[in-house]
Amino acid sequence: MEDSSSTINIENAEIQGDSMPKTRQKTSDVWNNFTNEEPDKDGKNVKCNHCLRRWKYECTKMGTSTFSRHMLVCKKKPKFGDVGAMFLNHDGKLRDKDNVIDPKIVQDLFIKVSVAHNLPLKWVEFKEMRVLLKYLNPSVRFISRNTHALDVMNMYESEKEKLRIRLNSVPGMLCLTSDIWTACTNSGYMCLTAHYVDEKCKLDSKILAFCSMPPPHSAPELAQKISNILVDWEIDKENLFIDFG
Numbered sequence: 207m208e209d210s211s212s213t214i215n216i217e218n219a220e221i222q223g224d225s226m227p228k229t230r231q232k233t234s235d236v237w238n239n240f241t242n243e244e245p246d247k248d249g250k251n252v253k254c255n256h257c258l259r260r261w262k263y264e265c266t267k268m269g270t271s272t273f274s275r276h277m278l279v280c281k282k283k284p285k286f287g288d289v290g291a292m293f294l295n296h297d298g299k300l301r302d303k304d305n306v307i308d309p310k311i312v313q314d315l316f317i318k319v320s321v322a323h324n325l326p327l328k329w330v331e332f333k334e335m336r337v338l339l340k341y342l343n344p345s346v347r348f349i350s351r352n353t354h355a356l357d358v359m360n361m362y363e364s365e366k367e368k369l370r371i372r373l374n375s376v377p378g379m380l381c382l383t384s385d386i387w388t389a390c391t392n393s394g395y396m397c398l399t400a401h402y403v404d405e406k407c408k409l410d411s412k413i414l415a416f417c418s419m420p421p422p423h424s425a426p427e428l429a430q431k432i433s434n435i436l437v438d439w440e441i442d443k444e445n446l447f448i449d450f451g
């Protein structure tokens with residue numbers, strides 16, 4: 207979901223120092239979205255490339271913050287940014303590839319931050335974080351916490367599928383160990399871990415489940431619980447070894 211309502215004051219850096227004003231280069235990225243041309247009858251000499259709105263601009267006196275602010279509200283701005291503008295700067299030269307922003311990569315990075323630091327999903331809507339990103343790139347697109355929640359779950363399912371294929375292709379035996387305990391609140395839990403030796407004879411392990419398991423923790427309940435987890439994981443290996451230690 208795009209948030210174009212944020213009010214931020216972005217002062218784009220102009221070249222400082224004693225360079226001649228008339229030869230000052232247009233270094234700001236906003237010039238990817240605006241064209242400086244001959245003044246019309248009202249003296250307006252800069253137009254938005256998208257909605258064609260015009261301004262009177264004197265490069266010796268003005269910065270480009272007016273244009274940066276306009277990009278936050280321009281109704282005709284391309285949804286994902288002009289593909290050409292993503293790769294070309296205002297001189298028509300190729301931009302540094304590090305400056306090209308791919309919305310899909312941004313979305314994936316959001317997921318990685320959430321998962322790595324166990325953040326609440328609403329962090330993608332934190333106002334200060336959005337102001338920072340908008341400052342770094344005025345055309346950044348934000349996502350809502352609901353979209354982010356879906357993204358995280360999609361990544362979980364995708365990674366789980368990779369692990370399912372991995373576990374089913376392990377050359378040797380899959381050894382399952384379970385740990386069951388009751389917390390001081392009388393809530394019961396179980397952690398089921400799969401251990402295996404990979405193709406390079408390296409011992410590896412993955413947690414298959416860390417879930418609630420109310421008492422009783424007797425053998426029939428445990429067998430049923432593990433069976434359910436294996437069905438959920440679609441593990442059909444014949445060489446299963448279960449250690450109840």
Ligand SMILES: [Zn+2]
Pocket residue numbers: 254255256257258259276280281282283
């Ligand atoms: Zn515009």
